[in-house]
Structures are given as C-alpha cells and as structure tokens.
Amino acid sequence: PWAMSSPNRTAPPLDLTDIAIIAGVIAAVAIVLICLLIVMLHYMCRHKGTYHTNEAKGTEFAESADAALQGDPALQDAGDSSRKEYFI
DSSP states (O other), rough: OTTTTOOOOOOOOOOOOHHHHHHHHHHHHHHHHHHHHHHHHHHHHSSSSOOOOOOOGGGGGGGSHHHHHHHGGGGGGGGGSSSOOOOO
C-alpha cells in the first residue's frame, strides 16, 4: 500500500507497542553484553598466567640435582645408582 510515487509521504508513526518491542530488544542485547563482559573479566582474573608443572615437590630446596631426584618415586625403580643419567 505504500507506493513510492509521492515523495511527501512519511512512514506511519510508531505506536507504543513498537517502541516497547524495540526497547526490549535493546535491553536484552545490553544484558547479554554485560553478562559476557563479566564472564570474560572473571576468567581473565582467575587465569592470569598460571601454569602447572609436573616437577616433584620439594626439589627447589635440594642442594644438587642428585639430591633432588633421590626422593622422586618415579625414579625409585631406576636400578643401578652408580650410573647417573641427566636429561637437560
């Protein structure tokens, strides 16, 4: 029904229902963006450069590499203690 023949015609005015729908959509998008921002900030604060190693506990206070590896249970069945092998 809206023909482009007359340049003086304007769009029909928005009624309150249309304004409410537009406001609801904008509010929903804003809430989703705020929630996403909160989740991202929480993740960034919780995981700021921490990493986990598989080193044996207490090895940082050992006097030598030999003493540090002596108590490691993974190396207890290494067998001969006269031959020592270190991987760097």
